[in-house]
Amino acid sequence: MVDFNSEQLMERSPEMPVGAEPLTADQAIANLRHEDLSLRYYAAWWLGKYQVRDSAAVDALIAALEDESDRTELGGYPLRRNAARALGKLADPRAVSGLIRCLDCSDFYVREAAAQSLGMLGDRTCVPHLISLLDGGVEVAQFVPGRPHLAQPYEAVIESLGALGATEALMLIRPFVDHAVARVQYAAIRAMYQLTQESVYGERLVQALNSNDVQLRRTALSDLGAIGYTPAAEAIAASATENSFKLFALKGLLEHQLRSTSEESLAPRAIEIIGLMDTLL
Amino acid sequence: MIDSQLQALISAIEQADSPARLIGAVRALAAARLESGIPTLIQALGYNNPGAAIAAVDGLVQLGVLAVEPLLEQIDGYNYGARAYAIRALAAIADPRALEVLLSAAATDFAPSVRRAAAKGLGSLQWQYLPAQQCIQAQVEALNVLLEVSEDSDWAIRYAAVVGLQGLGESAVAPKILHAVSDRLHQMQLADGDLATQARAKFACDRLAAISNPQLPVYC
Known part of the structure; x- marks a missing residue:
């Protein structure tokens, strides 16, 4: 799970700006070109949130990936960030090339959003471009002085490479399982599991459920749910986090288990996971 | 006798100075299965300490029907975490x-x-x-x-x-x-x-x- 600092958290569900009406899809599309920049920004978020798959919405969001008007004091591109995030949710492959270009943007958060969304869109043409963000390996994967983030959005890049089944990236990802930042570690472990199906990686995430930091425990839960590592079910149910997080992670395991079989009847392991989920209601 | 036992268990909860001590103190009160301890167990549902809340739910469920009226009367309209635990206790009883x-x-x-x-x-x-x-x-x-x-x-x-x-x-x-x-x-x-x-x-x-x-x- 990608780390959201406070700046980003604000962007994830922006307040409705003053003067903004509740939107319709047509208004939101039109607002992407509104002279009021805060309305553009809100409209981009809104189209992703409500998954407006209209081709006019996708076109307007793709155009917003090149926006030059909305800039932060540090040179960031807030509208591009929101447009890149929204396009990941709209499942339209036309967004892929624009998102790939965003991987070279000077704004870290644009690169991060694009890397995440490319993983969600599932089109493997982006794999070499994602891999290029790992250039220099763990040695250059350091914090940018004065900023709360690393040189590249490693967590998002690695997670997407794992989700895309990019086995060609395996040797590049492996060193990140020992990165100094725990969340980058977990992302690499999660991807390594997806690329190799080796239980040693699943077990490392199970170990992470014992972390002293509740945020890291939640991250490990969510990673285990995302990879559907079914041997973790009991450890998830017993971990010291809120029931809703545990329930959601177990749902990931159950669905993975259900998809791995064509049997009509429920497998014994599926029934065991259901039993654990019932105790968390 | 029971009163002094109850008082000791309750003061241990009031004086707990770490999350782990609080969990231990609530567990001890729960294990004593004292009807007069019910109000304190119900309060423990709202301490924002999941371990303590789970111990208190266990204690209330052990006390069974005795805990039902107090739970219904003390159900917390403001703290939804406490309310979820109280509902879990009522559901289990x-x-x-x-x-x-x-x-x-x-x-x-x-x-x-x-x-x-x-x-x-x-x-x-x-x-x-x-x-x-x-x-x-x-x-x-x-x-x-x-x-x-x-x-x-x-x-x-x-x-x-x-x-x-x-x-x-x-x-x-x-x-x-x-x-x-x-x-x-x-x-x-x-x-x-x-x-x-x-x-x-x-x-x-x-x-x-x-x-x-x-x-x-x-x-x-």
């Missing part, structure tokens, strides 16, 4: 006096965790403590709320409704209740938008089918 609280929590509480606990609890009440006629009426009320909750937009709330419906089906005192439960569960098994909820509904249908067509002698 399963005393039908909790019916009204469970019905309204399942139908209208704003906190998803409270609604999930209540929906599950509506399926597991000890209906046999109610007079026959009242029992059918109570089950119909539970059924109607669970059917409504089973259409919620949140998968986890629908999942909890399935668990509640299964329990209600297993203890149904009238065929029309069992039929309504089975119909809805079959529908959800085929058409719910969430894969895990569909699977849970399938499991519930399998269980209800096994009860109405037992393949083995029931009393073996």
